[in-house]
Amino acid sequence: xxxADALATFxxxxxxxxxxxVVWNRAQPHIPTEPSFGTxxxxxxxxxxxxxxx
Numbered sequence: 536x537x538x539a540d541a542l543a544t545f546x547x548x549x550x551x552x553x554x555x556x557v558v559w560n561r562a563q564p565h566i567p568t569e570p571s572f573g574t575x576x577x578x579x580x581x582x583x584x585x586x587x588x589x
Contacts, residue, residue, distance in 0.1 A: 562582070565578035
């Protein structure tokens with residue numbers, strides 16, 4: 536792996552982390568802090584496909 540490949544990989548990882556942060560910030564409010572029954576539909580969608588644009 537040369538420097539250009541390493542930098543390209545780093546950029547891909549950085550973009551994926553940014554996407555993950557968006558999903559996490561949307562899902563976190565729906566994660567219960569105590570025992571809970573049922574869940575919020577938006578959380579189920581995020582958990583199923585992680586689509587940050589939904």
